Amino acid sequence: MAYLKDLREYLAALDELGDVRTIDRPVDPHLEVGAIIRRSYETQAPAPLFTNIEGTAPGYRLLGAPGALSSAPGRPLARIALSLGLAPDSTARQIIEALAAARTLEPIAPVLVETGPAKENVLLGADATLDRFPTPLLHDGDGGPYVNTWGTIIARTPDGSFTNWSIARIMMIDGKHMTGLVVHPQHIAYVWQQWADLGKPMPFALVQGGPPVLPFVSGMPLPDGVEESGFIGGLLGEPLELVQCETVDLQVPATAEIVIEGYLSPEKTGVEGPMGEYSGYRPNETSMQPVYTIEAITHRDQPIWPTVVEGEPVDEFHTATGLTLAAQALSDLRAAGLPVSTAWMPFEAASHMLIVSIAADWRDQLPDVGTEELTRRVHEVLSEQRYALLLPRIFVFDDDVDSANVGELMWAMATRVHPTGRRFIRHGLALPLVACYTPEERHAADGDHVTYDALLPAADQGREPRSSFRHIFPQEVQDRVLANWA
Known part of the structure; x- marks a missing residue:
């Protein structure tokens, strides 16, 4: 089966399975959006697609539960399988095997193209703000709206020798600033530490709604030195198409719904957390983390922002991080x-x-x-x-x-x-x-x-x-x- 190159192809595939539900009525971003998504996990309902979120610019949309268990009868892993370019009725073992086998394949490097749908709208300076986008408070008691729960953070070491694509939670401070977990031994912390040691801010790009495979591989604990972009190419059998960012020297998937660009501070001055977590509990503590400053935002017309509301199983942490970790463990044990x-x-x-x-x-x-x-x-x-x-x-x-x-x-x-x-x-x-x-x-x-x-x-x-x-x-x-x- 050919892989789905963007979020809209993916939504069309879910629609064919009856596994997406459009919600056109006005919905409150303060907890109501989060509650609907959370209940969709716990009842294994179709993925909710919100088109009318109060306080959001007209036409801007939000997709909940993008990689959770499917409501399609007899195809509980359909969202995962479709995201990875597999048939919707794939079994758990077939999915794990495909990911583990990809570790033995030669990486296929991405290719740079002149432009793509991600560049349909370019916001710079004061216009580059989160205020027009869906920024819901997901759990009661969260430290703030969590704007990154399913997006990929792209960062490169100062010497350019390693580019990392990873997932880490990011909380909105205001329209121009965010803060999020940067924790060792994750590779994003490895990259950030090198910039911090130089006393320089780290350029970043945050991709929302890229190719459906992206969040799964971004959450996979690949070995040191292995770049996610090449692994994805090997997994899918063809290179990803990337476009150049507007304000930082990074490249992002050309079909992304939304790309946020800027710099991550070398100091930890942001109060981050708490947030309802994958363990099924909401920790009560906060931590000091670096601050993201937004310099530019590019997006597609009528953009779609995917959102995860972590908690008791089963949600995307369990399907994506757990599944890809198991595949990596299988590869390591066989090796x-x-x-x-x-x-x-x-x-x-x-x-x-x-x-x-x-x-x-x-x-x-x-x-x-x-x-x-x-x-x-x-x-x-x-x-x-x-x-x-x-x-x-x-x-x-x-x-x-x-x-x-x-x-x-x-x-x-x-x-x-x-x-x-x-x-x-x-x-x-x-x-x-x-x-x-x-x-x-x-x-x-x-x-x-x-x-x-x-x-x-x-x-x-x-x-x-x-x-x-x-x-x-x-x-x-x-x-x-x-x-x-x-």
Whole structure:
């Protein structure tokens, strides 16, 4: 399937599935927009497209839940699959496999074109303000309107050797200023730190509503030195088309709905937060962060601003960040020579656990290795990765468990995970937003990470067969039952 090159093609594809709902009535940007989007997640409703937000310029639109679970019957992952250039009925394993396989492909660098839809309107100076755009307060108690929840921040190191495309939350201060999280070891912090060490502001471009694939790859924990723009080209099989920014030396997708340009301060003078988060809680604390100053805004006619309202699963943090992290983990484990068939971060667990599935023939591939040693190797490989701070719990299961099936996964966790034993514990850096740690651990960004050996013994060592339709009846009996099921 050909990939969708802009947000409007994506919306047309969702419309064909009956998975987008236009809301033309006036809607209050103060919490009502956020509440509608939040409820759409929790009822797995069509994505809401708002066309009449109070205080917003006529024709300016906002799309909620752009990468959440789909309402299309039998196609729960359709929004994710379509965004990645896959068929809307793709399975969890097919999506993970496509992303992991792309890590082995040669990057395809983007190409610079003279102009594109992103340049239909150019706002400079005093006209470059957020005041005409949808800037809703998303959660009760948020520190302010969060204008970046699904957009990509583009930044380049001072020597020009590395360009990073990433997602980080950004809060509006006023029409010309914003502040947002710049946290190590994220690559945006790596780039910003180099500018801050020079005492210079960092040029940035913030892309809203680019190609649908963009937020998924921008949230993927790619290794140091790997640029998202080339990875996207390799994933899709053709280069992205970029246009030059107006006021900074950066390039952005030519089909973007909205591009905000400017500079990020070398000092941390902005009070950021709190914001309702992917863990399903709203932290109460703020932090000091750098300040974005807006120099220019370019946008399409009747622009569409995608918006995410994070909270209890399932929303875009769980589908995008969790899914792409699992794909990267799968790639890293395979690169280490381990017989891993897939990996998955269950959406319903708020991206707080990673499931690693081991191939059925792993004992043939590693004849002198037992379950404990294999689990230890998984534990050590993942502990060395940049994203290890996001993984408080890792479970290693046999591949007979469909980790994307919540009911099956819960059964396996209850029956295969020992209450106290068969686990490896590592103490180290932990993301403060991971909710399972104590307040003291979260303040110190330090905690335990556990990998559980939930592998079954070999057949000749007392392994018990599963007592289910799919596993305990001969195939010919299953076929006969299914043929006459109606």
